[in-house]
Amino acid sequence: MLVVMVIILIGILVLHQSPHKPSASTTNTTIKPSQSTTSTIPAPQEDYLQVSTGPTWVHLDTTQSLTLDTSSLAGQNGIAVSLELFSKIQSRSEFQVIMKYGLKSLPIASSPPVDLNRLSHDAAGKPLLNFELSETAPSRPLLNQPVPTSFIQIPYCSPNCSGVYPLLAVFVQGSQIIGTALTDIALEPSSQVSSPLNFAFVVQAPFTGNSVNDLNSLSLLVSAVSANPSANITLNIPGMVLQEAEASHSSTVKSTLDQLLSWSQKPGHQIINSGFVPVNLPQLRSSGLNTSISEELVAGRNQTEQFLHQHLTSLGPLAVHGGLTFQNADTLASLGASDIMLSDKYFVPFSEKFSLSQPFALATSVGKNLTVLADDSGLKADISSRSQPYRDANQLSTDLAQIYFDQPNDTSPRVVGTLFQVSNSQDAQVLTQILTDVSSSPFIKTVSLNKAFALTSADQLSYGKLATPAPYLAFDPTRFNSLTNDIAALTSSLGQNSDLTGAQYNLLASLSSTLSPKNSNRFLNLSQAVVNNVSSKVSLASNKAFTVTARSVHLPIAITSQFKVPFKGILVITSDRLSFPNGNTIPVTLNGPNTTISIPIYAETLGLYLITAKLFTTNGQFAVANTSIEIRSTAFSAVSIVLTLGAFLVLGLWWIQSFRRGHRRNRRLVREKN
Template identity: 25%
Template sequence: SWLAPGEAANAVVRVAGSQAVDVNVVAHQVIDSRTEFEETLTGDGLGSVADQVSFPLAALPSSEAGTVVLPLGIQDPAALRDPARLQLSRTGIYPIELELRDAEGNALAEFVLPLVVVAPGPAGTPTVGEKLRVAWVWPLVADPAILPDGKPDAEVVAELQAAGRLGVQADALAGAPDIPVTLAPGPETLEAWTGLARQDESLAPSLASVQAALGTNQVLSGPYVPINIPSLIAGGFGAEVGAELARGNETLGSLLGTRLDPRTALPGPTDAASFVALRDGNVDRLIVDGDALVPMDSRLTPAQPVALELQGRVATAVVSDPGLGAPLTADLSPALRAQQFLAGLAMVALEQPNVVRGVAVVNPRGWEAPAPLLDAALAGLRGHPLLDPVVVDQWLDQVPPATGDDGAPVVRELEPYAPPAPPVTPATFLDAAGRLGGLRSLIGSGDLRIARGDKALRIALSSAWVGGAGRLRAQAELGVIDQSIDEVLSRIRVPVGSTVTLTARKGKIPVTFLNETDRTIRVKVTLESDKLFFPDGAEREVELPPRNTTVGFTVESRASGTFPLVLTVTSVDEELVIQSTRVRVRSTFVSGVGVFLTVGAALFLAMWWLLHFRRRRRHAPDAAT
């Protein structure tokens, strides 16, 4: 990644076609600014030639078919002139133009390699007074790994394999334990990785690598699944942001066996509302994308912590530089990408070589980097004379905050941000959350179905769900809750259409419940009738152990006859209706007033018949004469 005068390195160059006869190596003048550096990467603004050498292709060794090994050497000022070496004695970044030429000297193909030359200081002193602190942040995050049907997502599992996207990154990190980086693992990703590795041995090596890397580097806490905080707040899910962060912190702490400091966050897209929410959640150090801030006019790369201040809340911002990370995703060979990445960092280091400064680079989400790129970039940071890799905490401790001409802290402003709509509506989400609460009151918080439902709520809000297909996936996650509810409710039964006879004014109606679940549940029973009274109240909470349970409910009738009684069984919080059934109550009880009236009526009829009979006998003789 860098050379000192007198040193040399090999560049492997792929040669296509048969017309090329030699390689011309042209060193242009040292670059003086980052703007010039970025232009030269595309072959523009190369400037005048400092030196050049040429090599016949036939004389160069080959490492594999179609390639040649090109020696790039720097002339030692104290040695005799070597025509195969470039005379570059000044510390700086030199654009090296590599040209394939035909027999007539015409360029057939060319590309630019930024070469970092570092000349030692007088009497062997360091080249720069202060190395550039480099905080390299690695998000290790995949989409949620478990599908709503409980099966692993094959695409995510492939990313976790040793040869997969995250497996390759984990292996590279484990192979460079001496290079400090900052890791931002997705809690759900790491949780699934750990769980799946118990079932699939092919995931064990990559899991061991990521665990090794997590054990030697700073680990940032974060939400349980990737979320867009501005989107959730604007969509009415502000309260859920804290729940996502809390679950993420708890999950990582449990997996790593340590308590994580949640005050430093990599929040992703940030706006005013999300900043306030994070700050109110005790997050006071944010890693913010430089493109999310209002640009500032400066000829130098911003390379110090700045302040963010909104609505009376202040936080320290570590501003990541997307331009410095751009080579990592360029459509170039892994070796050239690594060289451009390291040279860009060196360019910033040389802007103010005697001032304590630092930059942050955050790998993009979904980054799929080949192993040679990662190995070369990490190896290039090892022992670099201009760069000092550190974790974010060290970066903040060592690099002083940016100040203005008046000595006051530099305050940056957030750019306006229009967040996308959340993947589900608040009404849909709250309905699912309420139904899960009903299930929790029914079977208790310790049941695995409750844990699965809580996880579904968190996953449903993930920013991974984009577009129509994403909304369907979010709905399917919430559907997991209804599946658990249906499973439980289908195993609870109450007799339907029974008839109960009361022979007294007050009595107990026996109701038999059948609980075919594997645990004791708690329900609420509500009684309703226009003709019956309930001395012990119309509502009652009942505990139902597995199998049959008969419970007596006291009722009172004030008349005889047959009356309907509606018996409704719900969860204790009444979110879930388990069953509503109608019972017929037949009362044969006759009250004291009824008996008195009946006896009185009988006596009245008896007297009436007696008087009537005597009256007829008195008039009978008269009729005979």
């Protein structure tokens, strides 16, 4: 008899444990009907069940509702669902273990199964499961009502019931468990929370190099945050994306910008940028492009100022992308940045029992510290799947709640943060659910980055250290540097030019660490096309042959310009046999379409000569036009005339002398003959 009872207990234990291994990042588990039930339960169309919506914050003795996604089932006949509540999570580390490996314990309370066919449904046809948690037995038969309510009587826990609890929906047919779906709930305390956890949520607009996609992502982001104005968050929008939006003629994009500007003017809302495009600071430095860091940050700030119609007094706060080295920290501090958000994988972990929930100071060699707020990798992992909006938001919100419950009575200001990028409609759904959850939480207070850094005074900050970075792959900056020099040269001649400014922006965009090599080269090609087009608007007259009859003459050189503004340059002429009395370098200013420059030249002798003419930019670094001119000189110099006359005189004297000698010889021959 004892053996039989032991076998029964083991069977019950296995029955309870088998469904308690849900995926770490989703609300679902694989449905695996046993061989004996395969004939009665049709094969599911998908491989999971899930909770698609539900409450994150729960009060005792209050009816709540879970929306169940049972679309993986071919039918609901004979299938029931019950709820199992597990022990309150005691620490954030335990929370992260459960998210990664699933539940390993037994439930502390459960509800009786209720047939799916008895549940009401939402507009999409999904079952709605009402449930209620209480320390006492129900005062009325909840399952016998027209719309049944699953009742869970938890063990007596007052006054310490508040905390995060895993809640598992168990789907059964008969005695066979066919699937489970996990969610987490946070029981709210009966009294008001006096010191909630501050949450600095930074939402990133992507830069992909595809203007249409980037502007569509921006529109989705703005719509989501505008629908949740009570959430105080920070938007990190690359300057290039703002520039593309402002240059667009689309009425939809213009409406998005109006909506974004209106959102930014409300208290607690903040727009920042971390550069013209997202860049990898260590990679730029290792590639010899440290000066480009300043150009990226300043260009991004200028674009944000233009959009907001306000002057930003400093760089930052910055959400640093792609890591940070000691040299990068010095660069940022020297540029005037003071507050940065940095992933916690780039600095040495603090030896603390609880999660880091305060900014820290980072010393630099330029005599100014940076204040660093961690981009919490655990929070980022909570929302990394992007496949189930409710579950992602649920994991993030309950993770934040657990950070709060780790130190519920700590009155010092605590703040954690993370960054989330919205690239598509599914990301926007996740964002909407997150904002809905965190803005309604009694444990969490959303704050902007400015507010997050202002919570703790500088003299109260602990000092942190950057982790030794892994080697960063440098790229060849040859073409980038060449185009940078060409654009700078043309700018020295034209001043501010919209085409050249656009080419400079394309150069900055090419450095984005979010671009593929192909897209990066595309931006370099756009800059090269501008350089070619601008330089082609100035030309020197084509090859001509000039004949000069004097030794010192003025040679006319015709220059044409298509610019509507003056073009300043330097004309350089060279020849191996001609000389230039006023020098061979002539500053020129082209004020109209046609300009003729008269250049004094001096030909020593007659003959055929070749002159090469090149028009350089003002800084002398870039030749915008060149030509060659053939000179035929027929002029005689004084020396040549004297030599020629002397030659004729000598020849004449020789002829006269020869004539006289011949005449004498003839006379002598005549005398001898006679």
